[in-house]
Amino acid sequence: MRTELRDGSIEGPESEARSLPWIDDPAAAPSFSSQATTWLTDAGPRPVASTSKFPLGLTVALFALAFLLPAWPWLSGHVTIPWDAKSQFLPPLQFLATSLANGQSPFWTPNVFAGWPLISDPQSLFFSPPHFLLAYFDPKPSFRAVDDLTFGYLFLGGVAIILYFRDRGWHAAGSLVAALAFAFGGSANSRLQHTGQIISLVYLPLTLWMLSRALERSSWRAGLVAGVFSGLLAAGRDQVALVSLYVLAGFVVHHWLEGDDWRKRISASIKPLAACCLVGILIAAVPVALTALLAERSNRPEIGWMLAGKGSLHPAHLLTLAFADLYGAMDPAIGYWGPATSPWKNALGGADLSLAQNMGLVYSGALLLVVIVSFGIVRRLAWSHDIRFFAITTIIVLLYGLGWYTPVFHVMYEWLPGVMLYRRPADATFVIGALLAIIAGYLVHRWLEGTVPQPSNVQRAIELAMPVSLVVVAIWLAHTVESVTLVVAPVITALAFSGGAVVVLLLARWLNGLSILASMLLLTTFSAVDLAWNNAPHISTAMPSSRFDALRLDTRNATLALLKSKLATAHDTSRRDRVEMIGIGYHWPNLCMIHDCDHVFGHNPLRLKWFYDATLVGDTVVDYDQRRFSPLFPSYRSAFADLFGLRFIAVGVPVEKVDPSLSPGDLTLIARTPDAYVYENPRALPRVMVVSDWRIANFNQLLTNGWPRDVDPRHTVLLERTPALPRASPPPDAAPGAARLIRYGNTRVDVEVDASSNSLLLLNDVWHPWWRATVDGEPSNILRANVIFRAVALHAGHHTVSFTFHPFAGALAELLGKFSYAH
Incomplete structure (x- = not known):
């Protein structure tokens, strides 16, 4: 390993061995006091032996x-x-485990949003091999x-950093500091609940390690392994994955340009990069394509x-690199006063931000700073x-x-592919933490290694002024926004750990001459100790x-039992009646994926566009005021509520607070549990219905104007186009027919129908183009009915x-259709 110094000279293992007589004689090593003097004076530091061959097993064991x-x-x-680990990631994982245990496909779930293509959802964890294996072998994965x-x-990500350092011959202690900062610093800690982004973050150092090997050794085998990691990284399909892929692309370009003969470097990298790209595309193509198609119709x-x-990350959030909890984000006893809060805007102004208070926590350790x-x-x-x-x-x-x-x-937003798909550039803090x-x-x-240059007088003055400046800024902000008392604890803690870091660095270099x-x-x-103390479990990362x-599958919760x-x-x-569970708890909207009930809504930033347009409900219904109504679904006393088969409503407050338009008797209160008021809608319609009458309607107008008053959904279906079926009136006083669910699975629904005349079978599940239908074994078109549901035309019988x-098959057909259209 060779290291370039400020004066242009080169230090490496050979020169160190020649110049250091005390390598073989520990007694000749410099004392701690002399090391401390070195920090404070202009005396040059002495290099020590290279540690590139320090036992890897021992390094990993220490980590x-x-x-x-x-x-x-x-x-x-x-x-x-x-939080999200329980609300958004655990339910799909349990659904996957239950589906695999029951021999069902987990690709579609009927349990949220009137049906949802879970295979396309980047939060499903289907493409995380460890999570898939856990679900396969354990039908009841525990918290x-x-x-x-x-x-x-x-x-695993920390180990990858250790291996990357080892390949470069960098000191094993440095790799351990980096690995711990990676695993427990910044967003990796403060946003631990964002499981998908944690997974994407970990594949960054894994890919970096093998990609660097592939490039430096011109190894196609290393390129194949790098391709596996990069493919799994891309399969994360989140903003951390996107930014990480750009970082890795930059790493390749840097490798090409860093040497004298860039043409030779590019030529030598063709085979390993081809192997990497081929494997990566094979792994990522399916999940990325599925999600891209979902995004188009979301x-x-x-x-x-x-x-x-x-x-966006506010520049003032960067102060948490020095002061772990400057704004009180980790302590529920302190009112959070950081950027974009009311006190902050009143004192300092600024634009609104849509960030949770933990998203500005980027502390990664005093040594790092x-x-x-x-x-x-x-x-x-x-x-x-x-x-x-990396800098x-x-x-x-x-x-x-x-x-x-x-x-x-803004330039990146306009020009870099993929950036427009994501709503929170502050997610880049995950990658920033890894790079730092x-x-x-x-x-x-x-x-x-003893190759840090001694500071000039100006540099020394800057080093001494930096902590003073940071403290002054923190105190000024607290005084301006709230009170200086709010920052006393974080400032004192930061100074104590920073001072400790200086002492530890001095002592470590002295010890390094005696024992690596x-x-x-x-x-x-x-x-x-630093990270365990300053990034300790807090309200955003840990709860009982x-x-x-x-x-839990075996929960005795009274509301769920009822x-x-x-x-x-x-x-x-x-x-197959549906429920709504509103304003009860953050982790409730996706519960039905665990307990096999069907929730009208759920918790997910993505929803099918036609479902969202029909309901106008946001990402979740955690709070009762998040339950908005739309022109098409204006109340629980509406045709659309009945079409959903919405039979039971559990809400944390009296339902009149959610839907003030209700009249006495519209819903029946059936219980008051410790969690919720539970109501019944007696008008909820069946999941499958036979209807003999249909009417052509403009669905966009329905979304604006609402359900026609003269249309009874029990007898008439609204369609976009005329079905390939002659209209026939049923016999006088005869019912249009009967439908019976003989199988209702995740990805297969079988219905027996007796139709007295030409009719439509209405399945009140959300329409999606990847569903196919057969009638008596013969393919039949699925019509989009009543704006968001499915219908199939049937002859009498x-x-x-x-x-x-x-x-x-549906995704492939769409992609081929797009390709044909483009050409």
């Missing part, structure tokens, strides 16, 4: 032991990861098992500039050849994350598992109608 300290509250089961997978991913095919800008500011920025080692790419990339990704606070993001961890680990390596292992132990222990009892018992008593074979879901 594992240190990892346990900050991770133990979750690994022990004392707390569990809350602890799922949490363990999240931390297992983070551990409520948000792209995010507008203003909405994206509202998800000290070495990056002192060695990286002030002494300009961040511009060293070995790490320059430049960090600046670019930071400009992305700051969103509308710089003009750069690598930079910090490298700078620790330089310090322990001792310096590794010291730095690793300090980093683990008992709080989420309703998510709803299940009521749904089970319906003996009408045409019925007895029939068996089957609806089956075909996501892969």
